[in-house]
Amino acid sequence: MIAETVCSAVAAAGLGIAAVTAYRKRYLTAARMAAYALVPLGLVLTGVVEWLADTAFSPTAWLGFGLLGGAWALLMTTRAVERRRGGTRKERKAAARAARGEAGAPAASAPSLGQARPTARPAAAPRATATDDFSDIEAILKKHGI
Structure with missing residues (x-):
């Protein structure tokens, strides 16, 4: 009104x-x-x-909007987890069959499990000591006449 x-x-x-x-x-x-x-x-x-x-x-309408939002959040969460794992379950099984060499598995279309995960970083070089750092700085300062 x-x-x-x-x-x-x-x-x-x-x-x-x-x-x-x-x-x-x-x-x-x-x-x-x-x-x-x-x-x-x-x-x-x-x-x-x-x-x-x-x-x-209407409380019923707000409950409905809440349920729709929860369903959307659930769908987006499952998609994010699926992407992180490297595809759907069917694709992972096909990749595992292709890796074992079984017949009937399309090797080119299914991603392998290793492709979805990032590779490990190489071991970091040992840290330089404080004297090495200062010698570099001294060389730079001498170069510029300071």
């Missing part, structure tokens, strides 16, 4: 501003303003505003 009144008032105000704009001989702008002003009135007359107001204050 209140939403319909507010939308009607917004439409009336917008049409009034459009009329003033048309009076100033800016017809294209006035027509555009009138079109925007008629949108809330059209939403009221079609019943969309009432439906939105009923939905916004």
Whole structure:
């Protein structure tokens, strides 16, 4: 009830501003303003505003939105885990069969298990001692005459 009144008032105000704009001989702008002003009135007359107001204050609707959000989060989580593992279960089985050399497994289309995981880093070189670091710095400073 209140939403319909507010939308009607917004439409009336917008049409009034459009009329003033048309009076100033800016017809294209006035027509555009009138079109925007008629949108809330059209939403009221079609019943969309009432439906939105009923939905916004309905605990059942909010529960439904929560369930939809939870389902979406569950789907995205499973996709992320699947990508991390290296494909679907079917693709992993086909890759394992191809690695063993069994017939009937398309070796070129299925990714192998090792491809999806990052390779291990090589062992890091031992750290330089503090005297090595300072000798490099001294050489640079001598080069620049400092």
